[in-house]
Each structure stands twice: as structure tokens, then as C-alpha cells.
Amino acid sequence: MDLGDIKVVLAAAVRAEVPSLACFGYVPDSIPEPCFFVGEAEIEFDKTFGRGLDEVTLTCRLLVSRSDDRSGQAALDRYLSGSGPRSIKRAIETARGAPGEHALGGLADDLHLMRVQAYRMYQVGEHNYYGAELMVRVIGEG
Known part of the structure; x- marks a missing residue:
């Protein structure tokens, strides 16, 4: 698996x-x-056995505006929902492809959004954001 390609295609x-x-x-x-x-x-x-399979765990981050506490967290919650038009989980499941197909356009055997963690305030530079980490597991040929 090519880590750089996997990261770019997952984001796309x-x-x-x-x-x-x-x-x-x-x-x-x-x-x-x-x-x-x-x-x-x-x-x-x-x-x-024999370089047959590698597993990559990617820590992805979702950051939204901290315009105010209620609306910022509401926006974050919409992206973290299990379904719906803004659901990142749904987007990642779509990237798995149809049954029997390889994931991420052929770059991996499969991928799975395992969990969301670290739902909190993040500071990047001098700016604060509401955010969370999304743990994505990718498996494929070694």
C-alpha cells in the first residue's frame, strides 16, 4: 500500500x-x-505471512468553527452522525466500494471508520476550533 496515495484518496x-x-x-x-x-x-x-497484509490506522481530524459554543458543537455533531448528507462515516463507507471491490479506488482491500474520539476544543496557532479525531483502519497488500 502507498501511504501517501491512501491519504490523498481518502480525503478526496x-x-x-x-x-x-x-x-x-x-x-x-x-x-x-x-x-x-x-x-x-x-x-x-x-x-x-509473507508480506500478505499490512494494516494502517489513520488519525483524521475534523475541525469546525468556534463561533459560539452551541452552533459550533451542533455543526460538529452533524458531521459525526452515522448517516445523512454531512456524515463523514457515510462518506468513508462509500469509499469502501461495492462488495467484492477494492477500497479507495483499488488502493486497499478494505477500510473502516473504527471510532470517533477526543471530541474537544483544539488550538491551531492562535485559533480555537471544536473538533474530534476519527480513527480509520485501512488494510491491504504488504
Whole structure:
């Protein structure tokens, strides 16, 4: 699996399904609001014999405006819902492809949004945002 390509295509898949988000396959220097980006990666090599399978866990972040506490968190909640037009979960599930197809346009065998964590206030530079981390597992050939 090519980590760089996976990050870029994952961000593009979310952007295609949720066009109201600015999406990046890397950590941007400045944050346009609202923003989804792929951050850290953990790679576990050789999950099966003979370089058959690697597993990557991507920490993605979703940051929204802190215009006021109620509306900022309401916007965050809409993106974190399990379904609906702004659902990042739905966007990631769409990137899995149809049954029997490879995920992310052939870059991986499968991917899965495992959980949302760290729902809190984030500071980037001098700006504060409401946000959360989305943990995405990607599996594919080693």
C-alpha cells in the first residue's frame, strides 16, 4: 500500500460526498472552516505471512468553527452522525466500494471508520476550533 496515495484518496472521497468540508490528505498549515484532514499514521506490517497484509490506522481530524459554543458543537455533531448528507462515516463507507471491490479506488482491500474520539476544543496557532479525531483502519497488500 502507498501511504501517501491512501491519504490523498481518502480525503478526496470525503470531499466528494461532503462538499461543504475542506479536505486534505495532509496536515494543512492553516485551517479553513470546516476542515477534515488526515494526520498521523500507524503502520503494522506483516499481519499475514509473507508480506500478505499490512494494516494502517489513520488519525483524521475534523475541525469546525468556534463561533459560539452551541452552533459550533451542533455543526460538529452533524458531521459525526452515522448517516445523512454531512456524515463523514457515510462518506468513508462509500469509499469502501461495492462488495467484492477494492477500497479507495483499488488502493486497499478494505477500510473502516473504527471510532470517533477526543471530541474537544483544539488550538491551531492562535485559533480555537471544536473538533474530534476519527480513527480509520485501512488494510491491504504488504
